[in-house]
Amino acid sequence: MDATTQFFTQLEALGHESRLDKVKGRLRLELVNGRRTDRWLISIDKGDIAVSHGNGEADCVVRTTKEVFEGLTTGKTNAVAAVLRGTVGVEGDRGLLVHFQRLFPAAMAAS
Amino acid sequence: MSGELFRILDGNTFVVSDARGDIEASLTDPTGLFSFDSRFLSKWILTVDGQRLNPLSVDDLQYFESRFFLVPGTGTVYVDAKLSVIRRRAVGDGFHEELTILNHDTSPVDLTVRIDAASDFADLFEVKDALKKKGTYSSGVDDGKLVLRYERETFGRETTISASAPAKIDEKGLTFDVHIGPQSEWTTDLDVVTAAGAGGVYVRPKYDRGERRAQPNMERSLERWLGDAPRLESDSDSLKVTYQRSLVDLAALRFSPPVVGGKSLPAAGLPWFMTMFGRDSIFTSLQALPFTPELAETTLRALGAWQGSRVDDFRDEDPGRILHEMRYGELTAFEERPHSPYYGCADATPLFVVLLDEYERWTGDRKLVRELEGEARAALRWIDEYADLQGNGYIWYQRRNEETGLENQCWKDSWDSISYHDGRLPGFPRATCELQGYAYDAKVRGARLARLIWKDPEFADELELQAADLKRRFNRDFWVSDGEYFALALDTEGKQVDSLTSNNGHLLWSGIVEKSKAKTVAKHLLGPRLFSGWGIRTLAEGEGRYNPIGYHVGTVWPFDNSFIAWGLRNYGFKDEAAQIAAGILDAAEFFDGRLPEAFGGYGRDVTKYPVQYPTACSPQAWSTGTPLLLLRTMLGLEPVEEHLLVDPALPDSIGLLALLDIPGRWGRVDAFARGRGMLEGRLAAARA
Numbered sequence: 009m010d011a012t013t014q015f016f017t018q019l020e021a022l023g024h025e026s027r028l029d030k031v032k033g034r035l036r037l038e039l040v041n042g043r044r045t046d047r048w049l050i051s052i053d054k055g056d057i058a059v060s061h062g063n064g065e066a067d068c069v070v071r072t073t074k075e076v077f078e079g080l081t082t083g084k085t086n087a088v089a090a091v092l093r094g095t096v097g098v099e100g101d102r103g104l105l106v107h108f109q110r111l112f113p114a115a116m117a118a119s
Numbered sequence: 120m121s122g123e124l125f126r127i128l129d130g131n132t133f134v135v136s137d138a139r140g141d142i143e144a145s146l147t148d149p150t151g152l153f154s155f156d157s158r159f160l161s162k163w164i165l166t167v168d169g170q171r172l173n174p175l176s177v178d179d180l181q182y183f184e185s186r187f188f189l190v191p192g193t194g195t196v197y198v199d200a201k202l203s204v205i206r207r208r209a210v211g212d213g214f215h216e217e218l219t220i221l222n223h224d225t226s227p228v229d230l231t232v233r234i235d236a237a238s239d240f241a242d243l244f245e246v247k248d249a250l251k252k253k254g255t256y257s258s259g260v261d262d263g264k265l266v267l268r269y270e271r272e273t274f275g276r277e278t279t280i281s282a283s284a285p286a287k288i289d290e291k292g293l294t295f296d297v298h299i300g301p302q303s304e305w306t307t308d309l310d311v312v313t314a315a316g317a318g319g320v321y322v323r324p325k326y327d328r329g330e331r332r333a334q335p336n337m338e339r340s341l342e343r344w345l346g347d348a349p350r351l352e353s354d355s356d357s358l359k360v361t362y363q364r365s366l367v368d369l370a371a372l373r374f375s376p377p378v379v380g381g382k383s384l385p386a387a388g389l390p391w392f393m394t395m396f397g398r399d400s401i402f403t404s405l406q407a408l409p410f411t412p413e414l415a416e417t418t419l420r421a422l423g424a425w426q427g428s429r430v431d432d433f434r435d436e437d438p439g440r441i442l443h444e445m446r447y448g449e450l451t452a453f454e455e456r457p458h459s460p461y462y463g464c465a466d467a468t469p470l471f472v473v474l475l476d477e478y479e480r481w482t483g484d485r486k487l488v489r490e491l492e493g494e495a496r497a498a499l500r501w502i503d504e505y506a507d508l509q510g511n512g513y514i515w516y517q518r519r520n521e522e523t524g525l526e527n528q529c530w531k532d533s534w535d536s537i538s539y540h541d542g543r544l545p546g547f548p549r550a551t552c553e554l555q556g557y558a559y560d561a562k563v564r565g566a567r568l569a570r571l572i573w574k575d576p577e578f579a580d581e582l583e584l585q586a587a588d589l590k591r592r593f594n595r596d597f598w599v600s601d602g603e604y605f606a607l608a609l610d611t612e613g614k615q616v617d618s619l620t621s622n623n624g625h626l627l628w629s630g631i632v633e634k635s636k637a638k639t640v641a642k643h644l645l646g647p648r649l650f651s652g653w654g655i656r657t658l659a660e661g662e663g664r665y666n667p668i669g670y671h672v673g674t675v676w677p678f679d680n681s682f683i684a685w686g687l688r689n690y691g692f693k694d695e696a697a698q699i700a701a702g703i704l705d706a707a708e709f710f711d712g713r714l715p716e717a718f719g720g721y722g723r724d725v726t727k728y729p730v731q732y733p734t735a736c737s738p739q740a741w742s743t744g745t746p747l748l749l750l751r752t753m754l755g756l757e758p759v760e761e762h763l764l765v766d767p768a769l770p771d772s773i774g775l776l777a778l779l780d781i782p783g784r785w786g787r788v789d790a791f792a793r794g795r796g797m798l799e800g801r802l803a804a805a806r807a
Contacts (some may be wrong), residue, residue: 027428029493086431088459092452094273094317103378103424110428114436 012039012074016048017080020059029055036066041074068104071097080083083113124150129183129211129622130374131155131393131644138174140206141165142189149246152311156448158246159278159313160289162237165206167191167230172204182371184209189627202228205546222299228297234309235292240269240276242448243391244456246758274452275316283308287489344370347409352777357708362574364712365746368738369407376445378424384417388739395445397422397467399740401474406681406744408481409751409781415478416487422471423494427462428793432519435463439501457520463505465528465554469561470499476564483784488572499565502558508548512592513609514558517548529554531657535664536671537608540617542663545610552605553622556629562586563630588657596634599765603639619643619659620779624683627690637690644683645695652723653702654680674717677703678741681748688752693768700749701770707746714742754778754790761785767792
């Protein structure tokens, strides 16, 4: 299983995440992998998390490459810096991403 | 060009220029058009027939708008005063400039008008530290517009310049061939638009109401902002001026971070600190609570949304920790600076809980307290689990980011601010005294919220026990018994960092001082070593590192004094609080109502006027909030359940003070005070 699938599997298994207790909304992740784009839809309802693989309406759309996303899920890349850098694109409710990025592990110190 | 700089701003977009309206920046020079911590224009020079212009005057119309009056010619001899030039500039997602040339002569003129434009796209940090750029520049003409660009990997910044009048556009600027009839004028609109891009796609701003040009986003609400604030009446004209100045400056300092749906919180200072700071935004929100409680609400929400969630050494982040500073520029984006956000401060986390409680006491907004229960609990947990680096029940700080993190993580954050009486500097970690006071206050206030709103009496009991224990230990471990004041800090060996400082006043504010010790503490604060006549010095005269113009080692900080005045009131020292209010408000008069960040610690009898500490940032948010908090302490405003208690104590310089329509859980109420000054004046009049 690759890091991305593993992240979503673990996320779904969580069921509830208290760090997102105040959050309500749908986040769509679009992960570009060569010519393919993988879409994941994450619904958060006061900390309850549901994950599905596929398209769907969302309040916030996050678009990046599969490679960068794996960096986020493994702690190699910091999500906020990546947004500022332009390697992660955000459309819609940015506040949703600010909350969601709490679930990524700590980034390693920049060299 | 040296000389005075002129600034206009809207949120975190601002323009700094010389008196001609020109921008001519070197990498380290602070002029330019800035937005989101990047410089978008470093050159913007107007010439007429190849000549620079002479400034006649500058109108600061509003904080977001100014007008420059100019004439051609150089030096003191006017080559041709038959022309005048007016540049009217307004900022907002870039800026809009209306350039007008008036021909006062009876014959027509033909002129070559030129605007030279360029950008170095420097990060604000680069402007401060003179660093080299790593990306590539380009400039070109596209669709009748001059486009300047900087790109580094996926990171892009773009400035687009256009004019309404016909112009020849090249890669370095715009040229206008102008013919003006006798006693006529010529005008053009110039639009400078900033955009951020990723992977070559640039998002240009959409203006509020479909305007086609840069417009300040905050402007429309300034009038309402002033109208909503309580009205002040007084026999002191200088106090009225200071109050009005504070309200307008506070409006200018509003900043709207992306996570709070267009609402605003106080940024730290103009122009270099137009961003979210944990400490500064909290202190300013506390000062402004009786006037504009919505700032506190936004501050709490935004800082809550960004609360730390993991251990990240580069950002000095811990779970539950409240951020220190957020930045958006290139160095932050490429992780050459840790401000995405940076968490290295030890006071914002307990102060977050303090603000939440104080906010509820004023507004009765229980909904927000319930909403932020998780964040407040995490903040309280941080105090015990992450801040106690020595495992002895105190907040300690030591940066984990050794390269670009902050050494001193308290409000006195300069390198030499924490010293022993003999001038030595202690090692790390350090436990400064005011942090323990804030922790105590956070626990006491957290207990109130837990009992009243979160309905968790067990947690409330636990917090109260912890607070009582902390107070007992603190009064034992930090008390310098031969000097009878509290030490500035403890060092790693548990020894006292024994200099006498203004921090004692923050301890009164927090409530951690035992009643029996309060009187001698107040005596020190108003005594000759700390009190200059204008205010309380950061470090007392006679201490090893005392310097009346040392940043945190002898200057007087208005914000510091406002919290000390609050602390004195909390312990019943009304007259002493009034004395501080009088000194600071007298000083404000010398600065036309705009208190600087700090001024010299020279005795009032020596200099007769307060000597401003040279600093690039003005207004500074917590200096702007200072007169507001002093009004609160002079009037003795205190929310008690559903009512506002008024218990005034005015200094002699104020005879009458009324604050009308104070917002809060009571709706709107008025507070009135008469001073002894007026009484004595009346008696004198009666005797005459």
